[in-house]
Amino acid sequence: MTTYTPEKLTRDEMAQQVAADIPAGAFVNLGIGQPTNVSNFLTADQGVTLHTENGMLGMGPVATGEDIDEDLINAGKIPVTELPGASFFHHADSFAMMRGGHLDVCVLGAFQISEAGDLANWHTGAEGAIPAVGGAMDLAIGAKQTWVMMSLFTKAGESKLVKELSYPVTGLGCVSRIYTESAVFELRDSTVFVRSTHGISFEDLASRIPVALERA
Template sequence: MNRFSREQMAARVAQDIPEGAYVNLGIGLPTKVANYLPPEREVFLHSENGLLGMGPAPAEGEEDDDLINAGKQPVTLLTGGAYFHHADSFAMMRGGHLDICVLGAFQVSATGDLANWHTGAPDAIPAVGGAMDLAIGAKQVFVMMEHQTKSGESKIVPQCAYPLTGIGCVNRIYTDLAVLDVVAGGLRVVEMAEGLSRSQLQEVTGATLFWE
């Protein structure tokens, strides 16, 4: 089955981020999006540990240990970028000042519920971070994740089985198989990996899909 690579997924998300947007990139896959934003497009990347104007990953050997994102990965700071207190960063998130956040997920439901901080397993380590603040505070929530778990179960489900991060907060889902919009009627397929049929996509998706 043909799939989008992680780099293709990141480039596809970057394609949908408009000029002038203020955007938070979550830990994990979403951090790759910073490397695919067109240099001629002005986008203001925010990191919850207190950065605005974050740039792409630095070249090897040019890392600054004091300049990292929320996932502790080395980043760059663009001209005009700023550092500030963690509390100010969360005030931006909670105050509705971010246009888009891109988050990873364990599960997304057919109605846009998001579960991305805990699987509920007894030995799992919860990792709330700023996900709940972002899910509610950002004007649009994009989820970027693999379509299935390592064991082949769909991460797109009728209802989330894991503890929720936010209810009805997800607007668009980007996976290695498709791009889906969460709309009033359910999950609308926007795009699929090349060579993938509608029946193949539906077969590996736990929630009902529709095409316009």
């Protein structure tokens, strides 16, 4: 069943949907940018523990005023706080935790995603661009589930959900869910399912996306 709402999702509504889908008690890494906003919609009863790849579990909200401590930052190098039960560890442990499949969910931004769940989010491939990868490739393939938040269309109106990536790959076959302003997709069994559409009908969506879509 594919649900429909007449309005597109706002960025906050997308973050709210992602937050609501995170299982209770999960260990989660939220990427830089839109995914960071998800933390604002997690509820205390969800008991979610946030991981930051620079070496901390139990990350709290962004620090303000006297709580700012230059030794306590997130992966975006923003000062954050620590929650009761937090732990610190070095970088190799932090990425072993991720690569070893101990994190339940990782939420990332993207330039493009292929129907096979290949992710492009680190490099535009543009001439003269200085490449920087950070933890993107580790995050893409490490968690049990990798979800993406992005706008579905480029400024020129082209779909970012594509048959095959034209941007350089970050990770192959790693994305299982995509949250956009116009639709939420689930990628499983080599099929792209549409869980919901927002401000666009399933038929109109299918006409604008160059991959075969199935109703969820």
